[in-house]
Amino acid sequence: MVRLKKIYPTEKYGKYANLQELVSASAMRFGDKPLYKYFDADGQIREMSYCTFGNETKAIGTALAAYGLLGKRIAILSESRPEWMVGYVATIGGGGVTIPLDRELQTEQIRNFLNLSEANAIFFSAPYEKALLEMAPELPGVRAFIAFDEPAEPWPAELADRLFVYRRMAEDGREMYENGNDAYTSAHVDVYAMSAIIFTSGTTGTSKGVMLSHDNLLECVRASANMVNFSSRDVLLSVLPLHHTYETCCGMLTPICLGATVCINNSLKYVVRNMNIFRPTGMILVPLFVSTIYKKICDEVRKKGKEKLLARGIAATKLARKVGIDLRKPVFAEVRRGLGGRLSKIICGGAALDPDLVDRFDELGIQIAQGYGITECAPLVSVNPYTALKYGSVGVPIRGSSIKILKENGDGAESEAETGSIGEICVKGPQVMLGYYNNPEATKEVFTDDGYFRTGDLGYVDDEGYIFITGRKKNVIILANGKNIYPEELEEYLYKLDVINECVVVAREVGGETLLTAVVYPEYTRFEGADAEQIKETIKAEIMAVNKHLPVFKQIRNIEIKKNEFEKTTSKKIIRYKV
Structure with a gap:
């Protein structure tokens, strides 16, 4: 096993007992501060405060209990919106199992995943009403369809008793909670039991249902909150889909822990426009978005004929930084205005990022910290600690976990690689999944005899314990x-x-x-x-x-x-x- 020299910041945030405790603590601490800013159906910007989010989560959780859905399996199929997170937290917080579904799934895939996961209910938004209505007769296990929006038309009589409207459900739950119904808030939660089934995206083949526990998620929230350079002063723009654990954990649950404000992007077409509307200080991104943003910067500079001016500015600010003077903010103010004017921090994960891009953004005064994760690790394997960033690396393993690099020998056996040698990255820790749902064979294949999860990614660890990714084993x-x-x-x-x-x-x-x-x-x-x-x-x-x-x-x-x-x-x- 590689002996790591772990470089961690001082831990400011402990691990919460469960998601209910996390949300309640933040609601009390941050009160009327906006947790979410988002566009409503008419394109108007709305806000939801920490206090409102906490109350709505209790209301929906109480209603779920009243409807016999406490502790049950509940899917979510919707675009990003505050109600998505309310449904997610209310389900898990009451001891249930959430099943976030990819909003771009085909009808047949939706049907299959709902049946495979044995879902008892589903939260959904208007774009999916027609498809769910058509497949409802083939989903006997789904006894509640919970609409975020008012239904477009009445459902047939034989299905009407399975349709519930989120707003009315929240009103019922709020009234019951205020009248002393504590079925949700007093619910027993086994944090080591399955609390989420996440279907993998299948970039190389068939999807599998990853089983994550409450504790898996809480460990990653704690690690993310302590290792990234975000705080209650930050405003984040959320652009990644919420069914991905990376966005749910790092882009939603971690900001709740920190007291940050999350602005929800309403379309990939409008990312740059929305950056100028919400003026974020930070973003959680994948490499493709980082590359796209940089290309837009270059295109704008080229259109204005300011390539030489930009190059001179970069050279001058580099020279100034060598003597301890940082002029990047004023010198590149015009470039940064195109990104809202306040962007200074980007957390990037999900795939390998070109180190040159990290340098290019750093030249403009925007810090990129890389992390590494996989759905099976809820999703964090490693994070670049903000106190000791190492460019090109994806950071060090999160606290409480360990890494080893396995290389194949000529005889087909495996051995642990030496420091700096490439092999498969394997991880053991409290964030590692319970297994693949109803698939013990696939689960057995991805664990070593001593309990390490095989990520399928290739890389190496340097002499300070930082991880470097070189590729995907299957590729x-x-x-x-x-x-x-x-x-x-x-x-x-x-x-x-x-x-x-x-x-x-x-x-x-x-x-x-x-x-x-x-x-x-x-x-x-x-x-x-x-x-x-x-x-x-x-x-x-x-x-x-x-x-x-x-x-x-x-x-x-x-x-x-x-x-x-x-x-x-x-x-x-x-x-x-x-x-």
């Missing part, structure tokens, strides 16, 4: 000569080319030979008036220039051009098996 390309290629490493080089918007490196059989192939979705805005052949030749020339800096066995030998973007999960990861 490794093994050449005929036995050499291992980590496609993510090559993709990192290609993403630096401004003619490439998205890319994936794969192995293709061409003329009886296996060739490293770059499948590219071009940055078409760079090619106005160019035909397909010109686009391909330009990209080929730039990739050949990259090849000159790579060992022969790593060089790209074939190029494929895509007309459309790659298909992605809702967390904006490219679905590689479909490439």
